[in-house]
Amino acid sequence: MGIISAIGNSVCENLEALLASKSGISSLSSLQTHHANSIKVGEVNLTNTQLSDVLNLPKNNAFTRTALLGLHAAKQALLNANITDVNAYKTGFISSTSVGGMDKTEMHIKEYCSNKEAQKYINSHHAGDSTQKMADAIGITGFVTTISTACSSAANAIMLGARLIKAGTLDRVIVGGVDPLSKFTINGFKTLMILSDSNCRPFDANRTGLNLGEAAAYLVLESQEIVDKENKKVLGYLAGYGNANDAFHQTASSQNGEGAYLAMQDALKKGHLVPSDISYINAHGTATANNDITESIAIRRVFGNTVPDFSSTKAFTGHTLAAAGAIEAVYAVLALQENVIFPNLNFKTPIATTHLHPVTTVKRKEIHNVLSNSFGFGGNCSTLIFSK
Amino acid sequence: MKACYIHSAVSISAQNTFETDLNLSESNPITSKKANANHPQYKTYIAPGALRRMATGVKMGVTAGKKALEKANITNPDAILTGTGMGCIEDTENFLNALIANDEAYLTPTSFIQSTHNTVGAQIALALQCNAYNNTYVHGALSFESALLDGQLLIKNDDSRSVLVGGIDELGKEFIDYTLLVEDKKHGVQVPFSEGASFFVLSSEKQEKAIQLNDIKTFSNITEQEVPTVLNEFLAENNYKPKDIDAVICGNNGSVYDSYYSKARAIFPITTSQLHYKHLFGEYFTASAMALYLGVYILKNQQIYDTLIIGDNSKNSIKTILLYNQFNGRDHSFILLSL
Amino acid sequence: MSNLIQELKENIIELLNLEEFSVEDINDDDALFGDGLGLDSIDALELMVMLDKDYGIKLTDPKEGKEIFQSIAVLADYIEKNRAK
Numbered sequence: 171m172g173i174i175s176a177i178g179n180s181v182c183e184n185l186e187a188l189l190a191s192k193s194g195i196s197s198l199s200s201l202q203t204h205h206a207n208s209i210k211v212g213e214v215n216l217t218n219t220q221l222s223d224v225l226n227l228p229k230n231n232a233f234t235r236t237a238l239l240g241l242h243a244a245k246q247a248l249l250n251a252n253i254t255d256v257n258a259y260k261t262g263f264i265s266s267t268s269v270g271g272m273d274k275t276e277m278h279i280k281e282y283c284s285n286k287e288a289q290k291y292i293n294s295h296h297a298g299d300s301t302q303k304m305a306d307a308i309g310i311t312g313f314v315t316t317i318s319t320a321c322s323s324a325a326n327a328i329m330l331g332a333r334l335i336k337a338g339t340l341d342r343v344i345v346g347g348v349d350p351l352s353k354f355t356i357n358g359f360k361t362l363m364i365l366s367d368s369n370c371r372p373f374d375a376n377r378t379g380l381n382l383g384e385a386a387a388y389l390v391l392e393s394q395e396i397v398d399k400e401n402k403k404v405l406g407y408l409a410g411y412g413n414a415n416d417a418f419h420q421t422a423s424s425q426n427g428e429g430a431y432l433a434m435q436d437a438l439k440k441g442h443l444v445p446s447d448i449s450y451i452n453a454h455g456t457a458t459a460n461n462d463i464t465e466s467i468a469i470r471r472v473f474g475n476t477v478p479d480f481s482s483t484k485a486f487t488g489h490t491l492a493a494a495g496a497i498e499a500v501y502a503v504l505a506l507q508e509n510v511i512f513p514n515l516n517f518k519t520p521i522a523t524t525h526l527h528p529v530t531t532v533k534r535k536e537i538h539n540v541l542s543n544s545f546g547f548g549g550n551c552s553t554l555i556f557s558k
Numbered sequence: 559m560k561a562c563y564i565h566s567a568v569s570i571s572a573q574n575t576f577e578t579d580l581n582l583s584e585s586n587p588i589t590s591k592k593a594n595a596n597h598p599q600y601k602t603y604i605a606p607g608a609l610r611r612m613a614t615g616v617k618m619g620v621t622a623g624k625k626a627l628e629k630a631n632i633t634n635p636d637a638i639l640t641g642t643g644m645g646c647i648e649d650t651e652n653f654l655n656a657l658i659a660n661d662e663a664y665l666t667p668t669s670f671i672q673s674t675h676n677t678v679g680a681q682i683a684l685a686l687q688c689n690a691y692n693n694t695y696v697h698g699a700l701s702f703e704s705a706l707l708d709g710q711l712l713i714k715n716d717d718s719r720s721v722l723v724g725g726i727d728e729l730g731k732e733f734i735d736y737t738l739l740v741e742d743k744k745h746g747v748q749v750p751f752s753e754g755a756s757f758f759v760l761s762s763e764k765q766e767k768a769i770q771l772n773d774i775k776t777f778s779n780i781t782e783q784e785v786p787t788v789l790n791e792f793l794a795e796n797n798y799k800p801k802d803i804d805a806v807i808c809g810n811n812g813s814v815y816d817s818y819y820s821k822a823r824a825i826f827p828i829t830t831s832q833l834h835y836k837h838l839f840g841e842y843f844t845a846s847a848m849a850l851y852l853g854v855y856i857l858k859n860q861q862i863y864d865t866l867i868i869g870d871n872s873k874n875s876i877k878t879i880l881l882y883n884q885f886n887g888r889d890h891s892f893i894l895l896s897l
Numbered sequence: 898m899s900n901l902i903q904e905l906k907e908n909i910i911e912l913l914n915l916e917e918f919s920v921e922d923i924n925d926d927d928a929l930f931g932d933g934l935g936l937d938s939i940d941a942l943e944l945m946v947m948l949d950k951d952y953g954i955k956l957t958d959p960k961e962g963k964e965i966f967q968s969i970a971v972l973a974d975y976i977e978k979n980r981a982k
Contacts, residue, residue: 204662282736292736298698314778315704316697318675337715357657358670415683415692548680610914664950666943
């Protein structure tokens with residue numbers, strides 16, 4: 171697996187920050203916006219030029235920040251999985267993004283007619299462009315696609331990858347997601363009045379909204395056949411997955427968290443697991459008023475009075491939208507490998523009606539199964555379960 | 559592994575395809591650089607409370623999706639899958655332009671909320687109160703194909719009984735002009751850019767005269783020289799030979815990349831009917847969903863409008879159809895249908 | 898006041914795309930949310946922006962809107978008392 175986020179440019183750096191309870195949330199510096207002083211964000215500490223240099227791209231490339239962040243993480247994932255010949259097996263690539271090439275569109279749209287140099291980004295706007303550029307750069311020519319279901323996107327990319335391997339369509343697939351920060355999303359979330367002006371406090375009774383973040387993460391899924399044949403080290407198994415729609419409202423979740431409940435139930439069922447098998451829940455936990463209460467209710471509905479240890483890692487990275495499901499999949503695998511639960515930062519007071527206390531300091535214990543939630547606009551709810 | 563059938567096909571396009579199924583006897587000439595869809599009365603299909611916030615693509619998608627379910631007698635499908643290349647570009651333009659014009663002040667949430675790519679799938683789920691599996695694909699000219707491939711996988715491998723799959727793209731007002739600006743006038747797309755929504759109900763149930771979706775395969779990149787090999791392999795995987803294919807529907811759009819289609823067509827004997835459609839329906843990222851609609855229509859009605867035919871129509875009976883689409887020499891898809 | 902009420906009705910119909918309503922259809926005391934005009938939380942956010950843009954009234958908490966957006970009459974009354982432009 172490979173990752174780049176506000177808390178580090180590699181899996182190692184991310185793990186170190188998580189174990190040190192070191193948040194990546196800060197003031198905004200990479201974008202010009204009037205909201206800069208009223209929000210906090212999770213920024214990746216490399217500029218486009220730096221990313222482009224690290225990736226050895228030609229100077230006149232038409233990579234958006236989406237494609238740059240994505241390729242950075244995808245290349246790491248291949249290296250980490252010891253893949254030298256990407257086409258040795260039937261290999262696919264499934265990415266996900268919510269903004270696509272918006273970071274360049276919002277910069278150049280009004281000069282597309284006058285500025286020849288900017289025109290190279292016109293065809294980079296659509297959401298599939300970053301995926302194509304990444305697939306081309308790593309040499310995948312067969313099955314390549316992009317998913318966009320808002321903030322559950324990457325979880326759905328991982329799910330599709332697993333299903334294609336299960337069906338025998340692919341032997342190996344690189345799955346994940348990416349979203350850079352953009353003025354478009356900052357202003358969009360601002361209109362919904364769900365951006366916090368301070369560090370976000372997931373699951374706290376006095377939470378004040380979310381922090382946006384930018385990130386990319388990719389995981390390499392391989393069939394049992396490859397693992398056996400090449401005697402590969404397995405980091406973890408994707409044991410279960412569930413996808414349901416809340417069918418309640420375009421942006422808000424239903425009061426009883428129906429979609430979230432169904433996604434978690436479906437994942438447990440597909441994984442042949444019961445609630446007590448789950449050692450840790452990496453919650454969606456965006457720290458908006460609406461998400462945290464409805465997710466809490468849904469967790470209570472699934473787990474009753476014996477809710478497993480849980481935390482949201484959004485206070486480390488910010489809400490990285492389409493990438494969140496992949497970022498947190500990497501964290502779930504790290505939790506399995508290290509036998510550790512990452513803390514839910516900034517929590518003080520439980521929500522009165524659900525009384526849920528997340529884990530607030532690094533906790534060591536044997537971890538067998540991690541359940542990871544990702545929910546998005548449009549009622550798209552997805553749950554993944556990772557196992558040892 | 560089960561077989562996958564197509565129980566209904568509904569399309570809103572630049573031609574008369576929606577009100578009374580396909581009618582090309584009086585086709586709408588599309589001559590300008592941009593061709594809008596022939597829009598139905600959306601009020602008939604969508605409640606006013608929901609309609610007031612919807613941009614063109616969402617209206618097209620929700621309406622075509624609902625009608626496809628009605629035609630297949632399905633009230634609650636096991637999955638809702640959509641594909642869209644440009645997504646909700648109208649509302650994306652609206653929000654971005656408001657942001658730029660007012661310098662980030664006085665922005666309202668509606669167009670932002672409606673600009674996310676999964677809006678059509680979400681609105682259909684909302685209208686049906688459908689909690690089932692829901693996914694949206696946004697991969698250029700393979701957006702619809704990716705959704706179709708997921709749908710096929712759900713039916714064949716994952717116990718789903720009925721799945722709603724659709725492809726939607728709206729023209730929008732501004733970005734399309736930038737696309738046209740950088741399109742190579744001489745070697746680029748020669749048909750108009752257009753819009754549309756085509757929806758299908760896939761099912762595991764074999765009905766009388768059922769149309770089967772045999773297989774679909776996509777490639778991010780293949781060379782022109784590889785096309786015959788890749789295509790022959792695809793047919794062989796499904797136990798077909800080129801001579802078994804009664805009609806081939808290709809996505810010719812007048813660009814230099816039509817040479818890929820020539821390579822594909824060359825493997826078939828002269829008895830195979832050669833069809834095209836983008837001269838009538840225009841080009842857009844999910845135009846290939848339109849081709850699937852045509853394929854289903856031809857198998858069901860055993861009728862091919864002359865205007866779709868390249869050369870002579872030699873077949874009386876059409877039992878097997880191959881669809882091939884690509885865009886600018888990449889994002890190739892092969893779809894096999896049979897009666 | 899009656900001018901303001903007329904203005905609000907026209908603006909709300911246009912702002913929220915309430916095509917099926919005309920100014921005459923909306924009574925001053927009709928509930929804007931729920932059973933009346935059937936507006937929802939997103940409309941409330943739209944109305945908050947309208948208050949800021951047209952009348953210089955800044956609300957920061959969506960909960961405040963609930964009281965103010967009960968009906969056209971209540972809204973007009975609030976605007977009269979608090980408007981900055």
